[in-house]
Amino acid sequence: MTSKVTLTVNGKERSADVEARTLLAELLRDQLGLTGTHVGCDTTQCGCCVVHVDGKAVKSCTMLAVQASGKQVTTIEGLAAADGTLHPMQEAFREHHGLQCGFCTPGMVMMGIDIANRMPGADEKTVREQLEGNLCRCTGYQGIVEAILSVANPGAVKDHHHA
Amino acid sequence: MHNFDYHAPKSLDAALTMISDREEAKIIAGGMTLLPTLKQRLAAPSDLIDLAGIADLRGVKKDGNEIVIGAMTCHNDVATSDIVKANIPALAKLAGIIGDPAVRHRGTIGGSLANSDPAADYPGAVMGLNGTIVTNKRSIKADDYFLGLFETALERDEIITSVRFPIPERAAYQKFRHPASGYAVVGVMVSKTGADVRVGVTGAGPCAFRMSEMEAALAKSFTTDAIKDLKGNADDLLSDIHSTNEYRAHLVGVLARRAVAEA
Missing domain, CATH: 3.10.20.30 (Beta-grasp domain)
Structure with a gap:
């Protein structure tokens, strides 16, 4: 039925x-x-x-x-605008190389937005704790955390990969 | 998952009628345990009666010297409630470390307590804070509620409507969190109100329980020293792939001392 x-x-x-x-x-x-x-x-x-x-x-x-x-x-x-402009969180994942194989990426982006909405100003430790329920089996967490942090708390991200 | 009929009543009365008319029906709250159980075909109810549409079952309020939490209030709403944070911060902390953020948006206090998973957090809170489970029929004290592994005093046609927590003077929750699942390998909620001290333990035994020897020692002196030689009784505790019963007994002592230090 x-x-x-x-x-x-x-x-x-x-x-x-x-x-x-x-x-x-x-x-x-x-x-x-x-x-x-x-x-x-x-x-x-x-x-x-x-x-x-x-x-x-x-x-x-x-x-x-x-x-x-x-x-x-x-x-x-x-998330993206009709003209293809990425959502700021998607853009951040691109900028910070927040993905490898891409399988976990949709969930990571959606959770990243949720974290940024709930916890503006979150520090890196908080972002990592909040990603408790999102697993990346490529273990590419560094870029993922940076991407989310760059939206939730822009001042907290060091621009290391351009150094 | 076997199929079932789904119902979304708008009132508690409608839900109660549905459950009494359907012998093989099950109530669903947040579904964070029930849906995985159905997927594994460990249960196959004829009907699911969803309480999510009953607005009266949601929300947090202060009533005199108690905090009252509606049964369908999700963990995230308890963790972020200004009322809970101001009056029982240990309870807000406990709610904020259940599962993960997405689970905390769905899982509910009533569902957790009705299920009484031995490793769930809320049973420890109800025991340690001397909470009362309020149903459509009666109020059940914490000490009378938890009967065994996944077994509570709830009757088949009984629905939790709210949980009442007396506001303690001091309280703290400490948990040895399973690193993958987030469940409590052991969790200890300690509270002190006047001369009354309670030590509620979850994760360690078949269901939440109190450590009366610790309570007596802490009532004399609310210090970590007072319980430095006390731990759980391994014979009563669970052994599984995550921990032996002896290790759980050890953790009960360690976490109780940490909770006393934090309270």
């Missing part, structure tokens, strides 16, 4: 028929074609599937699609 779920995704109202057990990540990827949201572990640990629901970072592999009914969902596809 399916039911219709209607939600706002990246500013547009979207509807789909889903089973009750359909995960938000599955709705986004398989039914709405938004494959930028990745599913790494499917066990709430890796954070590759992080999206924003009503402005807060959540793991979309551990939320039912029906639970997002009526909510505002933002995915990695919803």
Whole structure:
């Protein structure tokens, strides 16, 4: 049995028929074609599937699609401007080389924005603690932390790679 | 995950009717434990009754000498609540180190307590702060609530509506955090209010419990020295791949002393 779920995704109202057990990540990827949201572990640990629901970072592999009914969902596809101008956090990841293979990147960027929103002025230690639930198996954390820090707390980043 | 029917009642009464009409139904709060459990097919309820739409179950307030936290209040909202930070900072700290930020945006205090995972943080807070679990039927004191591994005093048709915490004079929470999962290998909440001292322990045994010998010693002298020779009773504690029961017993002593020093 399916039911219709209607939600706002990246500013547009979207509807789909889903089973009750359909995960938000599955709705986004398989039914709405938004494959930028990745599913790494499917066990709430890796954070590759992080999206924003009503402005807060959540793991979309551990939320039912029906639970997002009526909510505002933002995915990695919803960040850049229509003309392709990157969101400041995406730009920061580019600038600070905050990715290697790229698999964890959508979740890292979405969590990075959440951290910067919640904790403006966060120091490096705080950013690292806040990335607890986002795993980079390339272990490229240095660039990721720098990128997030450069947005959350611009003064804290030393311009080392241009030295 | 096996399929189920999903319901999102708008009131507690509607939720209670749904649960009494459906024998194999389960309540879902934040889903941070239940959804992974369903994915592993360790449970297969016929229905999920989601409490997220019941606005009355959310929020933090001060009521006389108690802090009252709605059952569906997420960990992040407890961690960042000005009321909690001003009155029971140890509780705000505890909520802020559960899981990770995304989990803290979904997971709830009521869900954590209804589940009573032996390694969850909130059971330690309820024990150590002498909290009261308020349901649609009654108020349950911390000492009567935790019965065993994933077992509580809750009845099938009973829903936690809020948790009440008396404001202590001093309190602190110390946790040996599992480096991967964030769960408490052991967590100790110590509080002092007048002559009353409580030491609540989570992570170490099948469910949260108190260390009465430590409480008696701390009531005489609220110092780390007073409990320097005390630790958990290994025979009552859990052994798993993360820690032996002997190590957990040791951690109970270490963390209790750190909590006393911090309080």
